[in-house]
Amino acid sequence: MANALEVTALDVVYQGTLQVLRGLSLAVPEGKIVALLGSNGAGKTTTLKAITGLLPLENGEISGGRVAFDGADTTGLAPHTLTRRGLFHVREGRQLFTDMTVEENLVAACNALGGRHAAPRDFDEVYAFFPRLKERARQICGYLSGGEQQMLAIGRALVARPRVILFDEPSLGLAPKIVAEIFAIIRQINQSTGVAMLVVEQNARVALANADYAYILESGSIMLEGNAAELAGNQDVKNFYLGGAEGGRKSFRDVKHYRQAKRWLN
Ligand SMILES: Nc1ncnc2c1ncn2[C@@H]1O[C@H](COP(=O)(O)OP(=O)(O)O)[C@@H](O)[C@H]1O
Ligand SMILES: [Mg+2]
Known part of the structure; x- marks a missing residue:
């Protein structure tokens, strides 16, 4: 293989x-x-x-x-x-924008990809794997639990396909x-x-x-x-x-x- x-x-x-x-x-x-x-x-x-x-x-x-x-x-x-x-690296300490909402973190991940995913898109795939992130989409990232922050860090990776x-x-x-x-x-x-x-x-x-x-x-x-x-x-x-x-x-x-x-x- x-x-x-x-x-x-x-x-x-x-x-x-x-x-x-x-x-x-x-x-x-x-x-x-x-x-x-x-x-x-x-x-x-x-x-x-x-x-x-x-x-x-x-x-x-x-x-x-x-x-x-x-x-x-x-x-x-x-x-x-x-x-x-x-090639996506989910870094130690998660490297999230803690003063932005969950969804804004996902949008930022899209923007960081530049041309490849420039158009705004939905996050259905991320939310399907992490229903808890959907519930917390408009909450400030810094207030999430450690587990939820790790989920968001992985969610950002998914956005990059x-x-x-x-x-x-x-x-x-x-x-x-x-x-x-x-x-x-x-x-x-x-x-x-x-x-x-x-x-x-x-x-x-x-x-x-x-x-x-x-x-x-x-x-x-x-x-x-x-x-x-x-x-x-x-x-x-x-x-x-x-x-x-x-x-x-x-x-x-x-x-x-x-x-x-x-x-x-x-
Ligand atoms: N930026 C750096 N400058 C100098 N030494 C470093 C740096 N980053 C890591 N090290 C050293 O490299 C070794 C391996 O570190 P690291 O890769 O972080 O290990 P691990 O992730 O397995 O805990 C350690 O001895 C650490 O002190
Ligand atoms: Mg380490």
């Missing part, structure tokens, strides 16, 4: 010296959900920023490797160019019940529109339950990859990522144990 997104041997450096990604390779096949898992500081957000051209804004650069979207080399292209081509959506920790700061609801909708969007997805998560449990394939990132390199169901059943993954009640957050003791065990590095 063709890959919608392909990252090959990517190196990323901040401030000219601080290397954060080292030879990272991953692929997102057409129509699939791929999870990129890893603890805080592993380089997950950096990977997404490298793919969507955001690194220059942070004094970061791709110092090696390449990114290909839809079969074409897109390494280093500007964010707006990539968005218009159909993307071919690939990148999610940066959609579960962050949300109660487990809301996380389950968000992931169920993410899956539903994938299945009914066929959009491919790369989901970055610290919450390995929920990500593995919903993805087709997964990669585990440690200190800027992929340590392990495989079918999501297989990884969820892998003893080392269970011990390290799925052990605690927190589902993904690790304690220092786990780290020590992991370093001693080192089994799943092979």
Whole structure:
């Protein structure tokens, strides 16, 4: 099957010296959900920023490797160019206009797309996936719950009719019940529109339950990859990522144990 997104041997450096990604390779096949898992500081957000051209804004650069979207080399292209081509990044912290209404946020997303969707359009598709956003269409975004704001962030992506959506920790700061609801909708969007997805998560449990394939990132390199169901059943993954009640957050003791065990590095 063709890959919608392909990252090959990517190196990323901040401030000219601080290397954060080292030879990272991953692929997102057409129509699939791929999870990129890893603890805080592993380089997950950096990977997404490298793919969507955001690194220059942070004094970061791709110092090696390449990114290909839809079969074409897109390494280093500007964010707006990539968005218009159909690569949409739902960023960490959601990046919404908190003093505008829900619907105004969706209109702004249309406008940002420029020529491709310049005419005003309805948001029936967004509201079909997120009925709660329809109820809150005229409410100020800043007053929405965290879960509703995440829904709106995903809704903005839908407006762009993307071919690939990148999610940066959609579960962050949300109660487990809301996380389950968000992931169920993410899956539903994938299945009914066929959009491919790369989901970055610290919450390995929920990500593995919903993805087709997964990669585990440690200190800027992929340590392990495989079918999501297989990884969820892998003893080392269970011990390290799925052990605690927190589902993904690790304690220092786990780290020590992991370093001693080192089994799943092979
Ligand atoms: N703009 C930046 N400048 C310098 N270092 C950064 C910058 N952004 C992230 N880093 C560093 O890169 C590493 C990976 O960060 P990040 O990609 O945000 O990890 P994750 O999303 O997995 O938590 C961390 O050590 C972080 O401190
Ligand atoms: Mg991050």
